[in-house]
Amino acid sequence: xxxxxxxxxxxxxxxxxxxxxxxxxxxxxxxxxxxxxxxxxxxxxxxxxxxxxxxxxxxxxxxxxxxxxxxxxxxxxxxxxxxxxxxxxxxxxxxxxxxxxxxxxx
Amino acid sequence: xxxxxxxxxxxxxxxxxxxxxxxxxxxxxxxxxxxxxxxxxxxxxxxxxxxxxxxxxxxxxxxxxxxxxxxxxxxxxxxxxxxxxxxxxxxxxxxxxxxxxxxxxxxxxxxxxxxx
Numbered sequence: 001x002x003x004x005x006x007x008x009x010x011x012x013x014x015x016x017x018x019x020x021x022x023x024x025x026x027x028x029x030x031x032x033x034x035x036x037x038x039x040x041x042x043x044x045x046x047x048x049x050x051x052x053x054x055x056x057x058x059x060x061x062x063x064x065x066x067x068x069x070x071x072x073x074x075x076x077x078x079x080x081x082x083x084x085x086x087x088x089x090x091x092x093x094x095x096x097x098x099x100x101x102x103x104x105x106x
Numbered sequence: 107x108x109x110x111x112x113x114x115x116x117x118x119x120x121x122x123x124x125x126x127x128x129x130x131x132x133x134x135x136x137x138x139x140x141x142x143x144x145x146x147x148x149x150x151x152x153x154x155x156x157x158x159x160x161x162x163x164x165x166x167x168x169x170x171x172x173x174x175x176x177x178x179x180x181x182x183x184x185x186x187x188x189x190x191x192x193x194x195x196x197x198x199x200x201x202x203x204x205x206x207x208x209x210x211x212x213x214x215x216x217x218x219x220x221x222x
Contacts, residue, residue: 032206043196043213091206096149
């Protein structure tokens with residue numbers, strides 16, 4: 001099964017951009033890349049998804065490598081409310097790994 | 107819209123007891139799923155359904171049963187609770203097959219279960 005690999009944790013300063021990486025070297029050609037985040041004591045919430053092209057929405061941007069073996073979630077200006085666990089998942093069986101804990105410093 | 111509603115939010119069981127976690131969505135989503143989340147870990151898929159009358163197993167199905175008699179409801183039954191089933195359970199739904207272009211998952215707030 002296709003799996004994703006993310007760093008355990010990252011730290012950012014408030015108001016600065018954050019780049020959250022995800023490796024998915026065994027991704028299949030039809031797998032969409034989805035990102036979710038989970039705030040403390042809440043259920044996960046959808047952030048963004050894409051297939052091949054870079055994607056933007058009001059929450060974030062998703063940059064997908066040309067070979068699709070990696071992607072990066074970009075938060076353009078981190079706020080304290082962005083502190084959460086961020087999950088990168090693929091279509092295959094929707095396996096959520098441990099994700100990346102993002103800490104934002106004021 | 108209520109979105110995805112889970113009940114109860116908290117439950118304490120004794121080993122061997124059975125119970126049902128309820129999940130309802132009002133978005134006419136075909137796809138529904140149940141996850142469990144243990145402390146410090148990601149979500150693991152228990153069971154999922156791609157439509158009424160259709161269910162399938164996920165990563166960790168043992169000890170759980172599901173049924174999907176209507177589009178709106180997807181209850182999760184614990185047959186004989188064990189301490190290893192102490193966890194937070196999340197129900198999710200999506201319009202299309204989860205993980206696809208129309209498969210944005212909407213999650214409930216979670217049900218915290220403790221088995222003594």
